[in-house]
Amino acid sequence: MLSSAQASSSSPATLAARSGGRTGEPLSSAEARADAQGQEFEAVFLNTMFKSMFAGLGEEAGTWGGGSGSDAWRDMLVEQYADTIARSGGIGIGDSIKRELLALQEGVA
Template sequence: MPPEYALQVTGSLPSPPKLPKLVTNRRLRWTSIPPRPQRRHDPYRTALRDAAQEFEAAFLAEMLKSAGLGKTSGSFGGGAGEDQFADFLVREQAREMVRSGGIGLAESIYTALKERGDETR
């Protein structure tokens, strides 16, 4: 083998990660993995995530309107409330997009505000 293709291995390989011990009940013959510790519920972070997702939904609704999705073409049968209900439809479609993963704006805003809030707490 030519020397430029030769690999040199130095040092040792890292040890494998430690797995949780299994709890076994020999009498009933069942095995379970210990449950993960529960995170405590933080209402501040929940409200922060909800606000970030609502902001992303509002942003996406404006993008959809700019793309012409909110324009009425008589699809609701006309009438005085058609524009208003078309707007509701666009906003709900934007919220559904956020629930399905969105464009990542809510997560970026949440992370930035969370770090900022952690500094001031």
């Protein structure tokens, strides 16, 4: 069963936008896999960037409460930020990865 996030990321409008604006044309299985891999790579990249951005926050019982579990909660929140941004179109890295993966599969690299 798909989560609501996965369902929204595979909506027709989202798939059309990610397939270069082709409407009415479903993604091939290779395109869908490349799209998913690009999106996953972008989420990992954003997660890494956000972890360094949030690293100094909450160390004094401020934002995260300063308890022993604050690091875990911060990491989970940062991961969700990264996943949400990547699913929403991201910053363009996922699309570049998708294009490169498809080019490699076609032997055009």
